Amino acid sequence: MALPPSGTTDEAFLREVDEEYRRSQMLGIWQKYGRLIVGAVVAGFIALAGFLFWQHQSVSAAGQKGEQYDAALRDIEQNQFDKANPVLAKLAAGGTNGFAAMSAIIEGNLLVQKKDAKGAAAKFAGVAGNTAYAKPYRDYALLRQTSVEYDTLKPEVVVSRLQGLARPDSAWFGSAGEMVAAAQIKLGKRAEAGKLLQQIAQGGDNVPDTTRQRAVQLASVLGIDVLDQSKEKQAK
Numbered sequence: 566m567a568l569p570p571s572g573t574t575d576e577a578f579l580r581e582v583d584e585e586y587r588r589s590q591m592l593g594i595w596q597k598y599g600r601l602i603v604g605a606v607v608a609g610f611i612a613l614a615g616f617l618f619w620q621h622q623s624v625s626a627a628g629q630k631g632e633q634y635d636a637a638l639r640d641i642e643q644n645q646f647d648k649a650n651p652v653l654a655k656l657a658a659g660g661t662n663g664f665a666a667m668s669a670i671i672e673g674n675l676l677v678q679k680k681d682a683k684g685a686a687a688k689f690a691g692v693a694g695n696t697a698y699a700k701p702y703r704d705y706a707l708l709r710q711t712s713v714e715y716d717t718l719k720p721e722v723v724v725s726r727l728q729g730l731a732r733p734d735s736a737w738f739g740s741a742g743e744m745v746a747a748a749q750i751k752l753g754k755r756a757e758a759g760k761l762l763q764q765i766a767q768g769g770d771n772v773p774d775t776t777r778q779r780a781v782q783l784a785s786v787l788g789i790d791v792l793d794q795s796k797e798k799q800a801k
Contacts, residue, residue, distance in 0.1 A: 630664045633652050633655075633656060633664075634652075634667070636652065637649040637653050637656070640652075641671070641675070650672075650675075652668075653669075653671055654668075656668035657672060661697035666698045666706070667702070670709065672688050673685040673688030676688060685713050686714050691706075692706035701736075704736075704737055707730075711723060712744070721748070721752065723744055723745060723748035724745050724749065727744055727745050731744075733771075736771075738771060738772060739768060739771070740776070746762050746780070747783075755787050758783075758787060759788070759789040762784040762787070762789065763780075763784055763789055763791045765780035766781045
């Protein structure tokens with residue numbers, strides 16, 4: 566290691582070395598876990614899809630469309646996509662109710678499985694941008710769209726899209742906040758990213774354990790120790 570420049574105090578030199586070490590740590594963490602973060606977010610979206618649908622779909626809207634939707638899901642579980650796809654397409658085009666929204670989203674998920682990211686993003690964008698759909702469906706679709714397009718988006722676009730959902734009072738705080746924090750790190754906004762990661766780590770029952778654990782790890786690279794604070798909050 567090179568000697569400190571003439572006139573530089575030992576304390577300043579050590580601080581400079583520490584900052585460089587943290588920067589290299591942060592880069593290594595992102596290179597190792599960046600894709601895992603996005604992948605974990607996607608898995609969370611899929612797990613929540615069924616709950617979101619049944620929570621916001623009224624009993625009176627069930628009937629024939631509900632039976633068709635259930636049948637399509639069973640066909641998908643049995644890998645009978647040739648039977649499920651026409652039903653989903655019909656339901657997705659059949660209005661702006663919950664069945665239409667979730668059918669379009671499932672179409673997008675199936676395209677993701679086929680590695681058709683462009684087609685999947687278009688499906689999600691169609692739901693996210695349609696104000697006739699209820700807001701929970703649009704928010705969910707926007708998160709799916711962003712996760713699929715994440716590697717191709719500029720970090721400022723990620724922040725702009727999701728900043729409204731990356732708030733502690735949002736049902737999507739953990740998922741949206743994690744993507745926004747990763748984008749802020751790319752932008753060099755370490756203080757903003759650290760604050761957001763700290764909020765995620767202390768998110769309690771509203772944020773999954775795995776998401777909180779990743780937030781703690783990334784925050785530590787930024788020089789923010791949220792682990793003890795998170796434990797103290799849970800103990801109260």
